[in-house]
Amino acid sequence: MEQPIVRSSVGITLVGGGAARPEDLDESLAHAPCLVAADGGAGFVLSTGRVPEAVIGDMDSLRPEARERLPRERLHAITEQDSTDFDKALRSVRAPLVLGVGFLGRRIDHLLANFNVLVRRATQPCVLVGKREVVLAAPRRISLELAPGSRVSLFPMASCAGRSVGLHWPIDGLEMTPAGVIGTSNRVAQRHEGPVELSFEGSGMLLILPRKALSAVIDALSSGA
Template identity: 55%
Template structure:
């Protein structure tokens, strides 16, 4: 079931319970001021001094002491065990774009599961923020302003074809697939990169300092021109 529970006209920051860098949350909130959490990510949000506006998941990773601090009308339990908490959250929230922290790093199987979810919900634009890179699913048409020479890795999660401009190695005429040709360690040439795909399934991996450019590319009308009111701070 893909029922939308929360709708936001602003970009949303999603915090998970995985590895979290020192400034990951603040970096995301500067661009996406509404804060939601996937299960144990709510505990990380509270520890950082933020009260999430909504929490999704089966709550098996959320400590009781943290659960009791969150108002009941912000809790949205989804008890089935056939999907991850990232899956449960992504399918339940409609926003121009989500910036997800606490999903990369640490366990490889969790990272692969997150990539799987990105591909299965192409209608839910989401950027995974890592220590040095950001990862997102390529929309049908993408234009990115990048520094010349920036690494642009393209990793297919299913067979996919497309076209590109502004890359050292164009993808025109290539069929990429997880067990065939991939596109890691490509590079931006002039700084403006354009990618078109003929179907879903292509992940794009670019340097972390391109986060703002990626956010604007995926949600050009939704990024606030000035800092918007952020989530409410809570007492420690």
């Protein structure tokens, strides 16, 4: 088993080199105050007046001017080219929760690769935070406090079946696969009271929710429900 570069008893905000906004970083740090950058994400962190506790990646996206502003002991180069910087960073940290900023948007191939990492590294809870949405690998069971009508999208990265309570279109009895039945654009039933309950028989399901659901997701993951 790989030894972590960063181990934190509080949440980690992990910053990538994709589309990110200062307000995304501010909100994530309020929940996950340990700040780590994946390669070129360090440049965005520095632009906000902060210095990451660690920078992890192959360092091919870290600009020389940014490298010069970072303490040498905080740079952790992983030079192999068989994985993305997000993968290198996520597998190198241990925390109750990781919030990923700068991993949604810009390039579709990067986005798909990041979704792949989410489900392969699902033992480390991680939520990707974007301008309009949050994305996570769904745990086997999760209970979410969501408003009636809120969008709840499910996309399987592998064959996966599950059950639901509180969705407008229940998923009970569906075998979802990437090239078959999927569960996008579902929503919370209008007359449903109480939390939305989701359970899955296997791993590999992506859960995609509106950005305003971030606090509900963090609460659900923290409770282990």
